[in-house]
Amino acid sequence: MVRPLIAATILTFTLFAIVILPSEAQGQGRGNDLQVGFYASGCPKVEDIVAEVVARVHEQDPKLPPALLRLFFHDCFVKGCDASILLDATSSGEPIEKASTANGETLRGLEVVDEIKAQVEQECPKTVSCADILAFAAREAVYLAGLPGHNVPAGRRDSRTSRASDVDVNLPTPGTPLEDIINMFARRGLTKEDMVVLSGAHSIGKAQCTQFTDRLYKFTPAVPRDPSLNPTYADELAGKCPAEQPPGQALRFTVEFDPTTPLILDNQHYLNLQKGRGLLQSDQLMATDPGTRPIVDQMAASNEAWGRRFIKAMIKMGRINVLTKDEGVIRTNCRAYL
Ligand code: HEM
Numbered sequence: 001m002v003r004p005l006i007a008a009t010i011l012t013f014t015l016f017a018i019v020i021l022p023s024e025a026q027g028q029g030r031g032n033d034l035q036v037g038f039y040a041s042g043c044p045k046v047e048d049i050v051a052e053v054v055a056r057v058h059e060q061d062p063k064l065p066p067a068l069l070r071l072f073f074h075d076c077f078v079k080g081c082d083a084s085i086l087l088d089a090t091s092s093g094e095p096i097e098k099a100s101t102a103n104g105e106t107l108r109g110l111e112v113v114d115e116i117k118a119q120v121e122q123e124c125p126k127t128v129s130c131a132d133i134l135a136f137a138a139r140e141a142v143y144l145a146g147l148p149g150h151n152v153p154a155g156r157r158d159s160r161t162s163r164a165s166d167v168d169v170n171l172p173t174p175g176t177p178l179e180d181i182i183n184m185f186a187r188r189g190l191t192k193e194d195m196v197v198l199s200g201a202h203s204i205g206k207a208q209c210t211q212f213t214d215r216l217y218k219f220t221p222a223v224p225r226d227p228s229l230n231p232t233y234a235d236e237l238a239g240k241c242p243a244e245q246p247p248g249q250a251l252r253f254t255v256e257f258d259p260t261t262p263l264i265l266d267n268q269h270y271l272n273l274q275k276g277r278g279l280l281q282s283d284q285l286m287a288t289d290p291g292t293r294p295i296v297d298q299m300a301a302s303n304e305a306w307g308r309r310f311i312k313a314m315i316k317m318g319r320i321n322v323l324t325k326d327e328g329v330i331r332t333n334c335r336a337y338l
Contacts, residue, residue: 030300081322087335129156160331207280237279251278270299
């Protein structure tokens with residue numbers, strides 16, 4: 001079953017995946033070992049199963065795509081795309097990635113991955129890795145949020161370890177200096193342009209007020225409000241985010257990244273940044289720093305060009321430090337290390 005939109009774009013993106021990307025995956029370890037159609041003989045229906053489950057849940061929950069996209073990003077940046085983020089425990093008994101500050105209660109979409117994995121195990125036991133399921137689910141998220149369907153190289157295997165202490169050192173936060181964020185991406189074989197392009201994921205989904213209230217109330221002792229914030233936007237945000245929140249209530253106070261098209265992956269994120277309407281300080285800095293500003297302007301100029309680059313960069317991100325061939329394992333339950 002090939003969906004019409006995929007059929008319409010399959011030629012372009014097949015060329016994309018096969019011709020351009022492997023040569024661009026330098027510095028990404030075994031990323032070049034991944035192949036489009038990896039499960040063609042071992043589990044030919046896997047990509048259809050992922051598409052069906054994600055589409056069905058999406059009908060009930062239109063906010064599923066940002067959850068899946070962020071899961072994939074947080075998996076790939078910590079030790080590589082090895083599904084370590086999905087583990088509930090490991091043999092060492094140490095706190096797991098899910099228990100870290102950056103993940104904590106903000107991770108969503110985990111039950112959808114469980115449902116996909118259960119169906120896939122029924123169809124072809126012990127064959128498809130949780131890491132590949134995450135990559136396919138992220139592709140469906142991108143598609144359901146409005147970008148073209150595309151091929152995703154597969155062949156990742158799963159890790160059996162997961163440590164909370166690896167997370168906070170490997171994931172950027174809104175307060176991380178831009179130069180450090182650029183270096184974090186560079187260490188994973190991703191360029192400054194990839195970084196700006198991938199951050200366009202912030203055209204969907206939401207953030208807790210705690211991620212940016214400093215910008216509204218205590219930017220510096222002398223200047224309480226971040227001057228790079230558009231004043232009208234800052235007032236809107238202050239209306240939604242009180243300076244003090246009742247303890248334990250952070251998840252109740254959230255704001256959409258892009259109030260214009262909150263469910264659609266598009267270049268509106270960059271148009272917002274140009275107007276001082278970036279929610280996170282790290283995003284806003286990309287529009288003011290002379291090293292990244294021209295890239296923001298380019299992305300703002302063409303939705304289509306950004307979308308193409310975004311898909312390419314997602315595929316590149318999916319190659320970070322993957323385990324392949326005789327490395328890692330195929331977990332039968334994505335939450336369990338055995
Ligand atoms: C460049 C550095 C980045 C920083 C500092 C950053 C930071 C954040 C923060 C603080 C949130 C809000 C979390 C919450 O309060 O629940 C968030 C949400 C999100 N991020 Fe990022 N992020 C970055 C890059 C990325 C990348 C590369 C992607 C994917 C390709 C991504 C995808 C998302 C998505 C989709 C959400 C919304 C999640 C939801 O609605 O559940 N981010 N990010």
